[in-house]
Amino acid sequence: MRVVHLxxxxxxxxxxxxxxxxxxxxxxxxxxxxFREALEQIIKLKPDLVLMAGDIFHVPRPTNLAICQTxxxxxxxxxxxxxxxxxxxxxxxxxxxxxxxxxxxxxxxIPDITVVTSKPEAIEVCGGKAKVFCLPxxxxxxxxxxxxxxxxxFDYNLLMLHGTVDSDRINDYGGYDIxxxxxxxxxxxxxxxxxxxxxxxxxxAYYAGAIERTSNxxxxxxEEDKGFVEFDLDTHxxxxxxxxxxxxxxxxxxxxxxxLDAQALDRLITDHVNQVDITDKxxxxxxxxxxxxxxxxxxxxxxxxxxxxAVHYLLDMRSPQIVISDSQEFTVNSGSISDRAKVxxxxxxxxxxxxxxxxxxxxxxxxxx
Ligand SMILES: [Mn+2]
Numbered sequence: 001m002r003v004v005h006l007x008x009x010x011x012x013x014x015x016x017x018x019x020x021x022x023x024x025x026x027x028x029x030x031x032x033x034x035f036r037e038a039l040e041q042i043i044k045l046k047p048d049l050v051l052m053a054g055d056i057f058h059v060p061r062p063t064n065l066a067i068c069q070t071x072x073x074x075x076x077x078x079x080x081x082x083x084x085x086x087x088x089x090x091x092x093x094x095x096x097x098x099x100x101x102x103x104x105x106x107x108x109x110i111p112d113i114t115v116v117t118s119k120p121e122a123i124e125v126c127g128g129k130a131k132v133f134c135l136p137x138x139x140x141x142x143x144x145x146x147x148x149x150x151x152x153x154f155d156y157n158l159l160m161l162h163g164t165v166d167s168d169r170i171n172d173y174g175g176y177d178i179x180x181x182x183x184x185x186x187x188x189x190x191x192x193x194x195x196x197x198x199x200x201x202x203x204x205a206y207y208a209g210a211i212e213r214t215s216n217x218x219x220x221x222x223e224e225d226k227g228f229v230e231f232d233l234d235t236h237x238x239x240x241x242x243x244x245x246x247x248x249x250x251x252x253x254x255x256x257x258x259x260l261d262a263q264a265l266d267r268l269i270t271d272h273v274n275q276v277d278i279t280d281k282x283x284x285x286x287x288x289x290x291x292x293x294x295x296x297x298x299x300x301x302x303x304x305x306x307x308x309x310a311v312h313y314l315l316d317m318r319s320p321q322i323v324i325s326d327s328q329e330f331t332v333n334s335g336s337i338s339d340r341a342k343v344x345x346x347x348x349x350x351x352x353x354x355x356x357x358x359x360x361x362x363x364x365x366x367x368x369x
Contacts, residue, residue, distance in 0.1 A: 001048045001049070001126065001129065001130065001155075001156060001232075001233045001234060002045070002047045002048055002049075002230060002231065002232050002233070003047060003048065003049045003050075003051060003158070003189055003191075003230070003231045003233060004042050004045060004047040004049070004050045004051070004083070004228060004229070004230050004231075005050075005051045005053065005189075005191040005206060005208045005228060005229040005230075005231060006038060006050065006051070006052050006053070006208055006211065006228045007052065007053035007054060007055065007090075007162075007191070007192065007193030007194075007207065007208040007209065007210070007228075008053075008054070008055045008090070008193055008194070008196050008208075008209065008210035008211070008214070009031070009035055009052070009055065009056050009057075009210070009211055010031060010055055010057070010058040010092065010210060010211075010212070010214035011031060011032065011035060011056060011057050011058060011062065011066050011069070011070050012028060012031075012057050012058045012059060012062040012063060012065075012066030013027060013028060013031050013058040013212070013214045014027055014028045014058075015027040015312075016311065016312045018311050018312070024065070026311055027212075027247075027311075028065075028066070030212055030245070030246070030247050031211070031212045031214065032069055032073075033245040034211040034212040034226065034243050034245045034246050035070075035073060035211060036073060036245075037243050037244065037245045038211055038227070038228055038241075038243060039073060039074075039076075039077045041228075041241055041243075042077070042081065042083070042228075043077065043080045043081045045230060045241075046081065046083070047083045047230065048083060048084075048126050049083055049084050049085075049086070049125055049126055049130065049132075050083045050084070050085045050086075051085075051086055051087075051132065051158070051160050051191040052085065052086070052087035052088070052193075053088060053090070053160050053161065053162055053191045053192055053193030053194075053208065054087075054088050054089055054090025054091075054092075054093075054136065054137060054161075054162030054193035054194065055090030055091070055092040055093065055162065055193060055194070055210075056070075056087055056089075056090070056093060056104060056107075057070070057092065057093040057103055057104075058092055058093075058214065059092060059093065060092070060093050060094065060095050060102070060103065061103070062093075062103060067103065067106065070107070071106065071107070071110070074107060074110050074113065075110055078110055078111060078112065078113075082112075083112075084112045084113075084114070084125050084126065085112065085113040085114070086113075086114045086115075086116070086123050086125060086132050086134065086160065087104055087107065087113065087114070087115045087116070088115070088116045088117070088134045088135070088136040088137075088160055088161070088162055088193070089102050089104055089115070089116070089117040089118065089136040089137055089138065089162070090136070090137050090162040090193055090194060091137045091162065091175055091194070094117070094118070094136065094137045094138050095117075095118075096138070101117075102115075102117035102118065104117050105117060116134035116136050117136055117138070118136060118138040118139065119136075119138075119139055120133070120134065120135050120136075120139040120146045120148070121134050122134070122151070124154075126156075128154070129154065129155045129156060130154055130155060130156035130157070130158060130188075130233075131151050131154040131156070131157055131158070132158045132159075132160055133148060133150075133157070133158065133159045133160070134160050134161075135148075135159070135160065135161035135162070135163070135178075135182075136162060137162045137163065137175070137176070140161070140162075140163050140176035140178070141176065143176070143178075143179070143182070148182055148185065149185065150185050150186055150187060156188040156189075156233045157185075157186070157187055157188055158187060158188055158189045158190070158191065158233075159182070159183075159185070159187045159189075159190045159191070160190075160191040160192075160193075161178055161182075161190070161191075161192055161193070162175070162192070162193040162194050163175050163176045163177065163178045163192075163194050164176065164177050164178065164194060164195070165178050165183065165192055165195070165201055165205070165207070166201070175194045178192075183201070183203075183205055187203075187204060187205070188204060188233050188236075189204045189205075189206075189231050189233060190203075190204060190205035190206070191206065191208070191229075192205060192206060192207045192208075193207070193208070194207070195207045195209070196209055196210040196213075196214070196215045196221065197209045197210075197221060197224055198224070198225070198226075198227065198229070198240055200238070204231070204236060204238075206229050206231070206238060208227075208228050208229045209224075209226060209227070210226055211226050211227065211228065211243060211246070212226055212245075212246045212247070213226065213246060213247070213249055213282070218249060218282065219249070219251040219284050221249070222249040222250060222251045225240070225242035225243070225246075226242065226243055226246040227240055227241045227242040227243045228240075228241050228243075229241070247280070247281065247282055247311060248280075248281045248282070249281065249282040249283075250276060250278065250281055250282070250283045250284070251283075251284045251286075252272040252283070252284065252285045252286075253272070254286045254287070254288055255268050255269065255272075255285070255286070255287045255288070256288055256289055257287050257288065257289050257290040257291075257294060258288075258289035258320070260294070261294065261297075262294050262297035262298050262299070265287070265290075265294060265298060266298055266299045266302060269285055269287075269302075269303075269315070270302060272285060273306055278306060278309055278310045278313065279309050279310070280309075280310065280311055281310050281311060282310065282311055282312045283306070283310045283312065283313045283314065284313075284314045284316060284349075285313075285314070285315050285316065286316045286318070287315065287316065287317045287318065288318045289318070289319075289320045290317050290318060290319060290320070291319065291320060292319060295317060295319075295352070300352075303315055314349050315352070316349045316350075317352065318356070319356065321357075337367060338364055338367050338368070341363060341364060341367055342360060342364060345359060345360045345363045345364070346360055
Protein backbone atom coordinates (compact mmCIF):
# COMPACT_ATOMS: atom_id res chain seq x y z
CA MET A 1 0.00 0.00 0.00
CA ARG A 2 1.38 3.40 -1.00
CA VAL A 3 0.75 6.74 0.65
CA VAL A 4 1.39 10.24 -0.66
CA HIS A 5 2.07 12.87 1.99
CA LEU A 6 1.67 16.58 1.28
CA UNK A 7 1.78 19.42 3.79
CA UNK A 8 1.80 23.20 4.11
CA UNK A 9 0.17 24.02 0.79
CA UNK A 10 -0.70 27.54 1.99
CA UNK A 11 -3.26 28.02 -0.80
CA UNK A 12 -4.24 31.67 -1.02
CA UNK A 13 -0.80 32.88 0.12
CA UNK A 14 -0.04 36.31 -1.34
CA UNK A 15 3.17 38.32 -1.41
CA UNK A 16 4.67 41.34 -3.17
CA UNK A 17 2.90 43.55 -5.66
CA UNK A 18 3.22 41.67 -8.95
CA UNK A 19 0.00 40.45 -10.57
CA UNK A 20 -0.67 38.04 -13.43
CA UNK A 21 -2.40 39.02 -16.68
CA UNK A 22 -5.63 37.92 -15.00
CA UNK A 23 -5.09 40.31 -12.12
CA UNK A 24 -4.16 37.61 -9.58
CA UNK A 25 -1.29 38.11 -7.14
CA UNK A 26 1.75 36.49 -8.80
CA UNK A 27 2.78 34.50 -5.74
CA UNK A 28 -0.77 33.27 -5.14
CA UNK A 29 -0.81 32.02 -8.74
CA UNK A 30 2.61 30.40 -8.15
CA UNK A 31 1.33 28.47 -5.14
CA UNK A 32 -1.66 27.23 -7.12
CA UNK A 33 0.65 26.18 -9.98
CA UNK A 34 2.67 24.11 -7.49
CA PHE A 35 -0.55 22.58 -6.13
CA ARG A 36 -1.73 21.66 -9.65
CA GLU A 37 1.65 20.14 -10.49
CA ALA A 38 1.62 18.09 -7.27
CA LEU A 39 -1.87 16.76 -8.05
CA GLU A 40 -0.81 15.92 -11.63
CA GLN A 41 2.16 13.93 -10.31
CA ILE A 42 -0.03 12.16 -7.73
CA ILE A 43 -2.57 11.18 -10.40
CA LYS A 44 0.29 9.44 -12.28
CA LEU A 45 1.58 7.75 -9.11
CA LYS A 46 -1.85 6.18 -8.37
CA PRO A 47 -1.36 5.92 -4.60
CA ASP A 48 -3.90 4.27 -2.27
CA LEU A 49 -4.09 7.21 0.09
CA VAL A 50 -3.24 10.94 0.10
CA LEU A 51 -2.48 12.68 3.40
CA MET A 52 -2.52 16.48 3.72
CA ALA A 53 -0.86 17.42 6.99
CA GLY A 54 -2.27 20.89 7.63
CA ASP A 55 -2.00 24.50 6.46
CA ILE A 56 -3.92 23.62 3.32
CA PHE A 57 -5.07 27.26 3.30
CA HIS A 58 -2.84 30.17 4.29
CA VAL A 59 -5.51 31.90 6.38
CA PRO A 60 -8.66 30.81 8.27
CA ARG A 61 -10.85 32.90 5.92
CA PRO A 62 -9.39 32.52 2.43
CA THR A 63 -10.68 34.63 -0.47
CA ASN A 64 -13.46 33.29 -2.67
CA LEU A 65 -10.82 32.95 -5.39
CA ALA A 66 -8.67 30.63 -3.25
CA ILE A 67 -11.67 28.59 -2.12
CA CYS A 68 -13.08 28.18 -5.64
CA GLN A 69 -9.71 27.24 -7.17
CA THR A 70 -9.01 24.69 -4.44
CA UNK A 71 -12.44 23.14 -4.83
CA UNK A 72 -12.03 23.00 -8.62
CA UNK A 73 -8.60 21.32 -8.43
CA UNK A 74 -9.78 18.71 -5.93
CA UNK A 75 -12.98 17.92 -7.88
CA UNK A 76 -10.83 17.42 -10.99
CA UNK A 77 -8.40 15.25 -9.02
CA UNK A 78 -11.29 13.14 -7.76
CA UNK A 79 -12.44 12.48 -11.34
CA UNK A 80 -8.96 11.23 -12.30
CA UNK A 81 -7.70 9.44 -9.17
CA UNK A 82 -9.42 7.08 -6.74
CA UNK A 83 -7.06 7.64 -3.79
CA UNK A 84 -8.86 8.63 -0.61
CA UNK A 85 -7.73 11.94 0.89
CA UNK A 86 -7.43 12.68 4.60
CA UNK A 87 -6.64 16.28 5.55
CA UNK A 88 -6.10 17.97 8.92
CA UNK A 89 -6.18 21.65 9.87
CA UNK A 90 -2.90 23.41 10.63
CA UNK A 91 -2.33 26.56 12.68
CA UNK A 92 -2.92 28.77 9.64
CA UNK A 93 -6.52 27.74 8.99
CA UNK A 94 -7.63 26.71 12.48
CA UNK A 95 -10.60 28.50 13.99
CA UNK A 96 -10.53 29.18 17.72
CA UNK A 97 -14.05 30.53 18.21
CA UNK A 98 -17.08 28.31 18.80
CA UNK A 99 -19.34 30.29 16.47
CA UNK A 100 -17.48 29.46 13.27
CA UNK A 101 -16.40 26.44 11.22
CA UNK A 102 -13.07 25.57 9.63
CA UNK A 103 -12.92 26.22 5.88
CA UNK A 104 -11.66 22.64 5.35
CA UNK A 105 -15.18 21.41 6.17
CA UNK A 106 -16.12 22.58 2.68
CA UNK A 107 -13.64 20.13 1.11
CA UNK A 108 -15.26 17.19 2.88
CA UNK A 109 -18.24 17.57 0.50
CA ILE A 110 -16.05 16.09 -2.26
CA PRO A 111 -16.35 12.26 -2.30
CA ASP A 112 -13.65 10.35 -0.37
CA ILE A 113 -12.16 13.41 1.28
CA THR A 114 -12.17 13.32 5.08
CA VAL A 115 -11.13 16.35 7.08
CA VAL A 116 -10.24 16.56 10.75
CA THR A 117 -10.33 20.17 11.85
CA SER A 118 -10.21 20.39 15.62
CA LYS A 119 -10.47 17.29 17.80
CA PRO A 120 -8.18 14.25 17.63
CA GLU A 121 -9.78 11.56 15.52
CA ALA A 122 -8.81 8.16 14.11
CA ILE A 123 -10.01 7.68 10.53
CA GLU A 124 -10.44 4.26 8.91
CA VAL A 125 -9.33 4.24 5.28
CA CYS A 126 -8.67 1.88 2.36
CA GLY A 127 -11.54 -0.51 3.05
CA GLY A 128 -10.63 -0.90 6.74
CA LYS A 129 -7.01 -1.87 6.07
CA ALA A 130 -5.50 1.26 7.58
CA LYS A 131 -6.22 3.70 10.36
CA VAL A 132 -4.96 7.28 10.36
CA PHE A 133 -4.70 8.89 13.80
CA CYS A 134 -5.18 12.61 13.14
CA LEU A 135 -3.90 15.40 15.37
CA PRO A 136 -4.91 18.77 13.88
CA UNK A 137 -3.43 21.96 15.36
CA UNK A 138 -6.28 22.65 17.82
CA UNK A 139 -6.10 19.12 19.27
CA UNK A 140 -2.52 19.64 20.43
CA UNK A 141 -3.37 22.21 23.08
CA UNK A 142 -4.48 19.46 25.48
CA UNK A 143 -2.55 16.55 24.07
CA UNK A 144 -1.92 15.12 27.57
CA UNK A 145 -5.65 14.32 27.79
CA UNK A 146 -5.67 12.40 24.50
CA UNK A 147 -5.36 8.62 24.43
CA UNK A 148 -3.02 7.92 21.53
CA UNK A 149 -2.39 4.31 20.58
CA UNK A 150 -1.93 2.16 17.53
CA UNK A 151 -4.71 -0.35 16.82
CA UNK A 152 -3.65 -3.98 16.17
CA UNK A 153 -6.96 -4.62 14.38
CA PHE A 154 -5.58 -2.73 11.38
CA ASP A 155 -2.84 -3.78 8.94
CA TYR A 156 -1.40 -0.27 8.96
CA ASN A 157 -1.40 2.45 11.62
CA LEU A 158 -0.55 5.96 10.54
CA LEU A 159 -0.21 9.19 12.48
CA MET A 160 -0.77 12.62 10.92
CA LEU A 161 -0.08 15.82 12.86
CA HIS A 162 0.61 19.53 12.44
CA GLY A 163 3.14 20.81 14.96
CA THR A 164 6.75 21.12 16.00
CA VAL A 165 8.55 17.82 16.40
CA ASP A 166 11.90 19.29 17.32
CA SER A 167 12.26 22.87 18.58
CA ASP A 168 15.24 23.38 16.24
CA ARG A 169 12.73 23.19 13.42
CA ILE A 170 10.65 26.34 13.59
CA ASN A 171 9.81 28.51 10.64
CA ASP A 172 6.36 29.60 11.64
CA TYR A 173 4.87 30.96 14.84
CA GLY A 174 2.02 29.44 16.77
CA GLY A 175 2.74 25.72 16.53
CA TYR A 176 2.56 23.27 19.44
CA ASP A 177 5.39 20.93 20.44
CA ILE A 178 4.83 17.21 19.88
CA UNK A 179 6.16 14.96 22.69
CA UNK A 180 8.70 12.38 21.57
CA UNK A 181 6.70 9.52 23.14
CA UNK A 182 3.85 10.09 20.64
CA UNK A 183 6.22 9.51 17.75
CA UNK A 184 7.77 6.43 19.34
CA UNK A 185 4.61 4.33 19.09
CA UNK A 186 4.89 1.61 16.42
CA UNK A 187 3.45 3.70 13.56
CA UNK A 188 3.81 2.46 9.99
CA UNK A 189 4.09 6.09 8.91
CA UNK A 190 4.06 9.51 10.58
CA UNK A 191 3.02 12.40 8.30
CA UNK A 192 4.04 15.74 9.81
CA UNK A 193 3.17 19.27 8.77
CA UNK A 194 4.25 22.71 10.04
CA UNK A 195 7.98 22.76 9.23
CA UNK A 196 8.37 23.85 5.62
CA UNK A 197 11.49 21.90 4.66
CA UNK A 198 11.39 18.23 3.68
CA UNK A 199 12.93 16.33 6.62
CA UNK A 200 13.31 12.71 7.62
CA UNK A 201 12.71 12.69 11.38
CA UNK A 202 13.95 9.13 11.88
CA UNK A 203 12.16 5.79 11.53
CA UNK A 204 9.03 6.30 9.44
CA ALA A 205 8.40 9.95 10.33
CA TYR A 206 8.71 12.78 7.81
CA TYR A 207 7.98 16.43 7.28
CA ALA A 208 6.91 16.68 3.63
CA GLY A 209 7.80 20.39 3.63
CA ALA A 210 5.79 23.05 1.84
CA ILE A 211 5.01 22.92 -1.91
CA GLU A 212 6.25 26.51 -2.46
CA ARG A 213 8.32 29.04 -0.51
CA THR A 214 5.67 30.49 1.79
CA SER A 215 7.60 30.72 5.11
CA ASN A 216 8.48 33.87 7.02
CA UNK A 217 12.03 33.47 5.72
CA UNK A 218 11.89 32.18 2.15
CA UNK A 219 15.59 32.99 1.66
CA UNK A 220 16.66 30.21 3.97
CA UNK A 221 14.83 27.80 1.66
CA UNK A 222 16.32 29.29 -1.54
CA GLU A 223 18.45 26.24 -2.37
CA GLU A 224 16.03 23.48 -1.45
CA ASP A 225 13.48 21.57 -3.50
CA LYS A 226 9.80 21.76 -2.64
CA GLY A 227 7.56 18.76 -3.15
CA PHE A 228 5.91 15.81 -1.44
CA VAL A 229 6.66 12.34 -0.08
CA GLU A 230 5.60 8.97 -1.45
CA PHE A 231 5.88 6.15 1.10
CA ASP A 232 5.43 2.41 0.62
CA LEU A 233 3.93 0.98 3.82
CA ASP A 234 5.10 -2.55 2.96
CA THR A 235 8.73 -1.88 2.04
CA HIS A 236 9.04 1.28 4.24
CA UNK A 237 10.72 3.04 1.31
CA UNK A 238 10.24 6.79 1.05
CA UNK A 239 10.66 8.87 -2.08
CA UNK A 240 10.68 12.65 -2.22
CA UNK A 241 9.07 14.06 -5.37
CA UNK A 242 10.36 17.56 -6.13
CA UNK A 243 8.15 20.02 -8.03
CA UNK A 244 9.31 22.08 -11.01
CA UNK A 245 6.95 25.01 -10.57
CA UNK A 246 8.15 26.67 -7.32
CA UNK A 247 9.64 30.03 -8.32
CA UNK A 248 13.45 30.13 -8.40
CA UNK A 249 14.85 32.03 -5.44
CA UNK A 250 18.29 33.60 -5.12
CA UNK A 251 19.87 34.91 -1.92
CA UNK A 252 23.07 36.69 -2.98
CA UNK A 253 26.09 36.76 -0.65
CA UNK A 254 26.00 39.63 1.87
CA UNK A 255 27.94 42.73 0.82
CA UNK A 256 29.83 44.51 3.61
CA UNK A 257 29.66 48.20 2.67
CA UNK A 258 32.13 49.39 5.32
CA UNK A 259 34.87 51.31 3.49
CA LEU A 260 33.03 51.28 0.14
CA ASP A 261 31.94 54.38 -1.73
CA ALA A 262 28.58 54.40 -3.53
CA GLN A 263 30.07 53.58 -6.95
CA ALA A 264 32.00 50.59 -5.59
CA LEU A 265 28.88 49.33 -3.83
CA ASP A 266 26.76 49.77 -6.98
CA ARG A 267 29.39 47.77 -8.87
CA LEU A 268 29.34 44.88 -6.40
CA ILE A 269 25.52 44.76 -6.47
CA THR A 270 25.53 44.78 -10.29
CA ASP A 271 28.26 42.11 -10.41
CA HIS A 272 26.01 39.73 -8.49
CA VAL A 273 23.10 40.37 -10.86
CA ASN A 274 25.33 39.88 -13.90
CA GLN A 275 26.42 36.46 -12.68
CA VAL A 276 22.90 34.96 -12.66
CA ASP A 277 19.79 35.69 -14.70
CA ILE A 278 17.37 37.21 -12.19
CA THR A 279 14.47 37.45 -14.67
CA ASP A 280 11.19 36.34 -13.03
CA LYS A 281 13.00 35.16 -9.88
CA UNK A 282 12.76 36.07 -6.20
CA UNK A 283 16.00 37.79 -5.29
CA UNK A 284 17.54 39.21 -2.13
CA UNK A 285 20.71 41.27 -1.79
CA UNK A 286 21.73 42.09 1.76
CA UNK A 287 24.07 45.00 2.42
CA UNK A 288 25.50 45.58 5.89
CA UNK A 289 27.42 48.46 7.46
CA UNK A 290 25.87 50.90 5.01
CA UNK A 291 26.01 54.51 6.23
CA UNK A 292 23.06 56.78 5.34
CA UNK A 293 25.41 59.10 3.43
CA UNK A 294 26.40 56.31 1.00
CA UNK A 295 22.87 54.95 0.79
CA UNK A 296 21.54 58.24 -0.56
CA UNK A 297 24.16 58.30 -3.33
CA UNK A 298 23.43 54.84 -4.71
CA UNK A 299 22.26 54.27 -8.29
CA UNK A 300 18.53 53.79 -7.74
CA UNK A 301 17.77 53.79 -11.48
CA UNK A 302 19.89 50.67 -11.83
CA UNK A 303 18.16 49.11 -8.80
CA UNK A 304 14.73 49.84 -10.28
CA UNK A 305 15.76 48.01 -13.44
CA UNK A 306 16.59 44.94 -11.31
CA UNK A 307 13.22 45.32 -9.59
CA UNK A 308 11.40 45.27 -12.90
CA UNK A 309 13.35 42.21 -14.15
CA ALA A 310 12.77 40.04 -11.09
CA VAL A 311 9.35 39.15 -9.69
CA HIS A 312 10.79 40.47 -6.43
CA TYR A 313 14.20 42.11 -5.92
CA LEU A 314 14.79 42.96 -2.30
CA LEU A 315 17.71 45.21 -1.44
CA ASP A 316 18.00 44.75 2.31
CA MET A 317 20.16 47.59 3.63
CA ARG A 318 21.45 47.73 7.21
CA SER A 319 23.17 50.72 8.75
CA PRO A 320 26.38 50.13 10.74
CA GLN A 321 24.75 49.99 14.20
CA ILE A 322 22.39 47.14 13.28
CA VAL A 323 23.75 43.65 13.75
CA ILE A 324 22.43 41.32 11.09
CA SER A 325 21.13 37.99 12.26
CA ASP A 326 19.92 35.07 10.28
CA SER A 327 16.24 35.35 11.10
CA GLN A 328 15.89 31.62 11.70
CA GLU A 329 18.66 31.46 14.24
CA PHE A 330 17.05 33.25 17.13
CA THR A 331 15.33 31.05 19.62
CA VAL A 332 11.64 31.65 19.30
CA ASN A 333 10.83 30.03 22.60
CA SER A 334 13.18 32.02 24.83
CA GLY A 335 13.38 35.55 26.16
CA SER A 336 10.62 38.01 26.96
CA ILE A 337 8.05 38.95 24.35
CA SER A 338 9.71 42.34 23.84
CA ASP A 339 13.15 40.70 23.40
CA ARG A 340 11.71 38.36 20.80
CA ALA A 341 9.82 41.17 19.08
CA LYS A 342 13.00 43.25 18.98
CA VAL A 343 14.99 40.49 17.28
CA UNK A 344 12.11 39.92 14.87
CA UNK A 345 11.73 43.61 13.98
CA UNK A 346 15.47 44.12 13.58
CA UNK A 347 15.47 41.46 10.92
CA UNK A 348 12.44 42.51 8.86
CA UNK A 349 13.19 43.91 5.43
CA UNK A 350 12.28 47.58 5.20
CA UNK A 351 11.63 49.87 2.27
CA UNK A 352 14.53 52.18 1.47
CA UNK A 353 14.48 55.40 3.47
CA UNK A 354 12.73 54.01 6.55
CA UNK A 355 14.90 54.21 9.66
CA UNK A 356 15.26 50.84 11.31
CA UNK A 357 15.75 52.41 14.72
CA UNK A 358 12.44 54.28 14.39
CA UNK A 359 10.72 51.17 13.04
CA UNK A 360 11.89 48.96 15.93
CA UNK A 361 11.06 51.63 18.53
CA UNK A 362 7.57 52.10 17.09
CA UNK A 363 6.93 48.35 17.05
CA UNK A 364 8.08 47.93 20.66
CA UNK A 365 5.94 50.87 21.77
CA UNK A 366 2.83 48.94 20.70
CA UNK A 367 3.79 46.20 23.16
CA UNK A 368 4.23 48.49 26.12
CA UNK A 369 1.29 50.84 25.55
MN1 LIG B 1 2.79 26.07 7.33
